Every structure is written in C-alpha cells, then in structure tokens.
Amino acid sequence: MAEVDPAFIQPTEFRPKVKVIEADEIPVIDLSGNTNDIVLEIGQACKKWGFFQVINHGVPSELRKRMERVGKEFFDQPMEDKKLVKRDEVNPMGYYDSEHTKNVRDWKEVFDLLVKDPSFVPASHEPDDEELRMLTNQWPGYPSEFRDTCKEYAGEVEKLAYKLLEFISLSLGLPANCMHGYFKDQISFMRLNYYPPCPSPDLALGVGPHKDGGALTVLSQDDVGGLQIKRKSDGEWIPVRPIPDAFIINLGDATQVWSNDTYESPEHRVVVNSTKGRISIPFFFFPAHYVMLKPFEELVNEQNPARYREFNWGKFFATRNRSDYKKRDVENIQIRHFRI
Numbered sequence: 128m129a130e131v132d133p134a135f136i137q138p139t140e141f142r143p144k145v146k147v148i149e150a151d152e153i154p155v156i157d158l159s160g161n162t163n164d165i166v167l168e169i170g171q172a173c174k175k176w177g178f179f180q181v182i183n184h185g186v187p188s189e190l191r192k193r194m195e196r197v198g199k200e201f202f203d204q205p206m207e208d209k210k211l212v213k214r215d216e217v218n219p220m221g222y223y224d225s226e227h228t229k230n231v232r233d234w235k236e237v238f239d240l241l242v243k244d245p246s247f248v249p250a251s252h253e254p255d256d257e258e259l260r261m262l263t264n265q266w267p268g269y270p271s272e273f274r275d276t277c278k279e280y281a282g283e284v285e286k287l288a289y290k291l292l293e294f295i296s297l298s299l300g301l302p303a304n305c306m307h308g309y310f311k312d313q314i315s316f317m318r319l320n321y322y323p324p325c326p327s328p329d330l331a332l333g334v335g336p337h338k339d340g341g342a343l344t345v346l347s348q349d350d351v352g353g354l355q356i357k358r359k360s361d362g363e364w365i366p367v368r369p370i371p372d373a374f375i376i377n378l379g380d381a382t383q384v385w386s387n388d389t390y391e392s393p394e395h396r397v398v399v400n401s402t403k404g405r406i407s408i409p410f411f412f413f414p415a416h417y418v419m420l421k422p423f424e425e426l427v428n429e430q431n432p433a434r435y436r437e438f439n440w441g442k443f444f445a446t447r448n449r450s451d452y453k454k455r456d457v458e459n460i461q462i463r464h465f466r467i
C-alpha cells in the first residue's frame with residue numbers, strides 16, 4: 128500500500144480534518160473499586176458516550192504485550208506468506224487487506240479469528256433460509272506462538288467482557304446475569320488490525336465511520352493513537368487517547384436495542400498517519416446466532432414503549448457481513464431499520 132489508490136479515497140464529508148479537538152475525554156474507570164461506584168460510573172459513561180476505558184481489568188499486561196508482539200510479527204511477513212491464510216468466500220476467518228466500510232476501502236490489514244471454534248452462523252442472509260454454516264479458524268504457521276497466544280488472550284478478554292456485561296446490566300437496573308444466556312453459543316470474534324503508514328492521511332481512513340454490531344467491544348490499542356469517537360452533542364470527532372494497559376470499551380448495536388435506547392452504540396472511526404504503523408485488537412462480544420434481539424421488558428412501559436421490533440441477531444450479522452467482500456450499491460443493514 129504505497130500510494131493512495133482511488134478505491135481508498137473517502138467522500139469529502141468523511142475525510143478527516145487535520146486539526147483535532149483534544150479537550151474532551153472519555154471516562155477512565157478503575158475496575159478494582161467498589162461495585163456500586165463502578166456501576167454508577169459505567170452507567171454515566173454509557174449514557175454520555177457509549178465509550179469508556181478500563182484499568183485494573185484483570186487481563187495480564189504481559190499477555191497483552193505478547194499478543195501485540197506476535198500480531199506485529201505476523202503482519203511484518205511478506206504478503207505471499209500472509210496470503211497463505213487468506214480469507215475467502217467459504218471461510219471468512221483469516222487474513223485480508225481489502226475490507227470496505229460504507230463502500231470505501233479501509234487503509235488496513237486484518238486477521239480475524241473466532242473466539243469459539245467452531246462457531247455456527249446462518250448460511251445466508253435470506254430470512255427463510257434456516258441452514259447454518261460452520262465457521263472454523265485458520266492459523267498461520269508463523270510466528271509459532273501465534274495460535275496459543277491468541278487463544279490465551281481471547282480467553283482472558285472474554286472473562287472481562289462477561290464482567291462488563293454484568294456491570295452494564297446492573298447499571299440498567301437489571302439482574303447482573305440477565306444477558307449471560309445469550310452468549311452460550313456466542314459467535315464472538317477477535318480481530319488483529321494493522322494500519323500501515325499512509326502517504327495521504329487526509330484522504331483515507333483506517334476504518335470509516337461505523338457502529339459495532341454486538342453487545343460490546345473490548346479494544347486494545349498500542350501507543351500510536353488514531354481511534355476517534357463522534358461526540359453526540361455536536362458531531363465532533365474526539366480522539367481516544369492511548370493509555371498504557373487500559374482497554375477501550377464501546378457499546379454495540381445489541382446493547383442499544385436491549386436497553387431500548389437508554390444507551391446508544393456510538394459511531395467511531397480510525398484515522399491513519401504518514402509515519403507510524405498502528406496495531407489494535409478488538410474483541411467483538413457477539414451473542415449466539417439464534418438470539419432474538421428486542422428491548423428488555425423491564426425497560427419498556429406505557430410512557431416508554433419498545434422502540435424496536437424483535438429481530439434475529441444471526442440474520443442481522445449475516446446481512447451486515449455481505450458487504451465485506453465487495454463494494455455494494457445499497458446501504459448496509461442498520462438497527463434503525465428495525466425501529467418501530
């Protein structure tokens with residue numbers, strides 16, 4: 128990716144401004160404190176931003192560094208070696224460098240892996256097609272510790288994801304474990320993102336503006352920076368400052384639906400720069416394919432009726448993923464399409 132091919136060029140309204148706002152910051156929450164305080168802080172952060180960072184989260188710092196190192200070693204290989212584990216129409220897991228967000232190509236390379244191997248997802252987005260497809264991981268031979276490190280890291284981050292789900296449930300006034308059952312056959316996946324230096328960071332984006340789909344995302348970023356969140360009050364793009372050893376948490380569409388819009392799935396994007404490559408590792412905490420998404424009954428009443436009709440998470444996921452391979456002319460599916 129030496130110079131900017133027209134496929135990467137964002138429409139004018141999506142291009143990043145060179146000057147960014149530094150004043151406002153998303154909250155940093157210490158998970159070693161008292162549960163009531165944590166729940167209160169998480170509730171406030173979810174309402175205002177849908178984004179926060181956590182420290183003292185229980186994931187060993189050494190493991191995270193190891194994960195970042197093996198990820199970097201993988202991406203540093205020649206392209207022909209990375210292509211040995213390239214994803215294709217049959218297996219969407221593995222390496223690829225041509226993802227599109229909103230039909231513009233992202234300036235990044237990616238390696239995707241399932242947290243549960245195998246995972247089962249709908250074979251197609253067609254509503255009446257009940258066939259399932261089995262997804263499995265493919266692993267690179269180099270670096271040799273890649274597979275074990277990914278598994279160990281995903282296991283630790285999964286524990287953190289469950290813990291966060293409990294805090295979020297409590298912050299909505301719901302029982303701590305009210306969402307656990309949805310994740311028994313979770314289709315969560317983990318992604319290693321590598322954003323190479325870009326000769327025209329004013330024209331392209333690492334990831335275009337989007338919302339994450341699942342319950343929540345647990346994101347590790349290195350010290351380079353580039354993630355930005357769209358501030359609800361004025362639409363400004365606010366950078367999410369790298370904090371050593373903190374994880375960034377953002378809510379996804381499923382939580383927006385479950386909470387009946389008490390919380391929103393925030394829009395975010397990634398800007399790139401001309402000098403430094405960047406690694407980030409999101410863990411997308413996704414329910415099982417058969418889960419039907421709808422607002423929790425406890426959060427619905429006459430004054431506050433359900434804002435979404437019930438829909439199947441697996442079909443939503445399958446419909447969204449259709450746009451990954453090629454440019455499409457139609458807008459990708461969004462939860463607002465299920466609004467009542």
Ligand SMILES: O=C(O)CCC(=O)C(=O)O
Pocket residue numbers: 318320334339346348353354395396397407408409
């Ligand atoms: O790289 C990042 O900081 C965020 C990436 C992201 O938003 C995504 O992969 O969904």
Ligand SMILES: [Fe+2]
Pocket residue numbers: 337338339395
């Ligand atoms: Fe995202």
